[in-house]
Amino acid sequence: MLNPVNKGGEDIAGMMREIGTRARAAARPLSTASTEAKDQALQAMAQALTDRAPAILEANARDMEQGRQSGLSAAIMDRLLLDEERIRSMAEGVRAIAVLKDPVGDVLDAWERPNGLRIERVRTPLGVIGVIYESRPNVTADAGALCLKAGNPVILRGGSDSVHSSAAIHAALVEGLRSAGLPEDAIQRVPVTDRAAVGEMLKGLDGNLDVIVPRGGRSLVERVQADARVPVFAHLEGLCHLYIDRSASREMAIGIAVNAKMRRTGICGAAETLLVDRAAADTHLVPVLAALAAAGCEIRATDEVRALFPDAGEASEEDWATEYLDAVISVKLVDGVAGAIDHIETWSSHHTEGIVAEDAAAVERFFNEIDSAILLHNASTQFADGGEFGMGAEIGIATGKMHARGPVGVEQLTSFKYRVRGAGQTRP
Amino acid sequence: MLNPVNKGGEDIAGMMREIGTRARAAARPLSTASTEAKDQALQAMAQALTDRAPAILEANARDMEQGRQSGLSAAIMDRLLLDEERIRSMAEGVRAIAVLKDPVGDVLDAWERPNGLRIERVRTPLGVIGVIYESRPNVTADAGALCLKAGNPVILRGGSDSVHSSAAIHAALVEGLRSAGLPEDAIQRVPVTDRAAVGEMLKGLDGNLDVIVPRGGRSLVERVQADARVPVFAHLEGLCHLYIDRSASREMAIGIAVNAKMRRTGICGAAETLLVDRAAADTHLVPVLAALAAAGCEIRATDEVRALFPDAGEASEEDWATEYLDAVISVKLVDGVAGAIDHIETWSSHHTEGIVAEDAAAVERFFNEIDSAILLHNASTQFADGGEFGMGAEIGIATGKMHARGPVGVEQLTSFKYRVRGAGQTRP
Secondary structure (H helix, E strand, C coil), X not given: CCCCCCCCHHHHHHHHHHHHHHHHHHHHHHHCCCHHHHHHHHHHHHHHHHHCHHHHXXXXXXXXXXXXXXXXXXXXXXXXXXXXXXXXXXXXXXXXXXCCCCCCCCEEEEEECCCCCEEEEEEEECXXXXXXXXXXXXXXXXXXXXXXXXXCCEEEECCHHHHXXXXXXXXXXXXXXXXXXXXHHHEEECCCCCCHHHHHHHHCCCCXXXXXXXXXXXXXXXXHHHHCCCCECCCCCCCEEEEECCCCCHHHHHHHHHHHHHXXXXXXXXXXXXXXEHHHHHHHHHHHHHHHHHCCCEEEECHHHHHHCCCCEECCHHHHCCCCCCCEEEEEEECXXXXXXXXHHHHCCCCEXXXXXXXXXXXXXXXXXXXXXXXXXXXXXXXCCCCCCCCCCCCCEECCCCCCCEECCCHHHEEEEEEEEEEEECCC | CCCCCCCCHHHHXXXXXXXXXXXXXXXXXXXXCCHHHHHHHHHHHHHHHHHCHHHHHHHHHHHHHHHHHCCCCHHHHHHHCCCHHHHHHHHHHHHHHHCCCCCCCCEEEEEECCCCCEXXXXXXXXXXXXXXXXXXXXXXXXXXXXXXXXXXXXXXXXXXXXXXXXXXXXXXXXXXXXXXXXXHHHEEECCCCCHHHHHHHHHCCCCCCCEEEEECCHHHHHHHHHHCCCCECCCCCCCEEEEECCCCCHHHHHHHHHHHHHCCCCCCCCEEEEEEEHHHHHHHHHHHHHHHXXXXXXXXXXXXXHHHCCCCEECCHHHHCCCCCCCEEEEEEECHHHXXXXXXXXXXXXXXXXXXXXXXXXXXXXXXXXXXXXEEEEECHHHCCCCCCCCCCCCCEECCCCCCCEECCCHHHEEEEEEEEEEEECCC
8 A cells, every 4th residue: 555645756657657557456356346345335335434433534534633723725625525415325325326227238229130140238347447636535435335226436636625525435436346356456545645646547558548537626627628639528607597488387497497496506417507588578587586586596687677676786798607505596588498509508507497387399309409418308417317307326427428428327327238149150 | 623733732622621610510500401401302312323324434444544554453443433333323322312211300218207298309411521431432422422312422532543433423413402402512512532531531621620541451540540630530440350169050040150251251351360269179060161272262260170170271479469350260269258358358459259159158258258340149240331321321330439330320429518598597
């Protein structure tokens, strides 16, 4: 075991190369590991997290102390903090992954050719996954467990703030692997906090890293997306829109708008821009804005909206491009669903958009013409979440269109291969 | 229309940027184009290819004349050559794509959540596709048609050898788009042969190119894979293995081995290494090698094999890493299916591998433990082809594990999005 200390650049490169080689070596035994072995390891991990709670809390206390000394913000300190309840919830999360269906070996499709060849497409693990995250120590357990379930070795690189907590959590995961006879290299943790380690991961570890999942703030995701030489599953921002059509139920529009914006303002599925059908300006606009304002939301709107709702502040073009992640919403009138689609296709980050409407044609048009990962009709945008989708757990939400899109759960962490069965066929 | 002449680097960059912008602008109308419009365009393209055959042949004659002057090899000249039959076959290929099922809008999965939300995952176009190819002019029609069917704008960059032929074929495709009212920018051709244009595509055209498909020889694919900043669907080589188990029918083994190697030696699905179960050395090895030799195949083998079949030449370690694409095969004895798997996992390019066996346990092990795009049991490796798989047409075969793997047909050129239908649900 390498010491969790910072090392020189050369050493880091060599160490990361070794981590990559070991991850790749673990891929084959992991890809053929039985469902039973993987699930047994996951259950043992959950148990080890519970058993080791005192050690994990002690490690977390060190991180918290360091955080206080270095003056971390209250928000980061809260993300960093572990208590018995949070450890229990982490263990439950791992158990929930254990009881998910094993995706590996799933037959996705099967057909027979006129020459008698029987072809099937079956799920396989995807490869070595790198997860780069910030201060939340629970990502160590979530990401480790999810990658294992799909048969993928994972390399975890957590932030320096949570280094002791992550190490203690990682030790519990390794105990679970060991108890099920799975390779310990299936879940590796980068034991140094030097940023050069991230640089090596972005370069792909000599082809031994197949995909990177960044978990954290905008600057982390931006750096990973800009510099990674391997595919990235991520979203840079969730600039989500809610459109209220002239056909919408007013009560429903109020309920969904308040929930989409205000339930939690800091998550990627929170609505940032409200588009209201110009034909509903006299019926829906003011009650919806009044409800948002009453819920404590700052409203920034066009002059046209402000004429009807004078309490609103002024929206500039920059507002259409801004993910507030706060109790602020930008508001604009549009010409029906076509106007909403135009605005969204211009400004959206292609994460999640919602429509409130009773007119089926308007909904179909919204669903067909908008190219975002998630589209919702008559439901809050805050449902944009792998758990809410029934995927059991997610490692993040992707806005790219290659391979994974939307919530990245266990199935999105797989690839596939073709199996063809014949009876001596040769090609003419 | 820009002239098909070489231009300076600055001009190339600007021109390519414009091509990218126009492709992206075509993505939205194309993604919502009806199946009827796309199929009508494809049928009109096929008709235009037939109607314009004299012009295409004239353009091809110019390429052939240039080729003769610049001393192209006979193999390249054959790939370059068009005649009425080849044009007819190109038009038929486009018609075959027209009658394929439109993948866009396909519901891949649908489920309901306990809170009543109904979720479906539906296919969408993938994005702007760049195809970089060499001398085969028919790729212009195949790739253009396949990308259109999946609703993707495509940027075609053919080799300089076939520039006149490709331009004439491209004109027929544009005629088809126009007649169906689809944007002409849906299928753009890079009108210059300057290599700087390829460099611009590899950089991704300011985010306006989503994936690159290289079609051609090893050096082209190698360059694209090394330098592309966008995902690449490709295989560098098809180092395919055929394993003959002790349980194999000897007659079947002979038939499959000869077909897998000798039917066409230059295709990526041709077998390059024959692995024979050591337990079948006395029963299968010599008849199989004798049949290969009788079919004109050069055999390079280990000393152990040469002791039993003295006509074989000597194999060095380099042979296990060589895709001959010729009437040559490397041969080795292995310890059953486990030995075959070890050899294949060490040397394979993860394209296609075959097993001849009657023992179901050996087949299952081969199918489970080998991580190649295509695995075949009791069938020739030369079936590794999108047409043979029933996909109708393919733009290539991919050995990567991200997004597309194996034959890249119309479905592999799609992404997906989620549509969620509610009745006013908000998240608690």
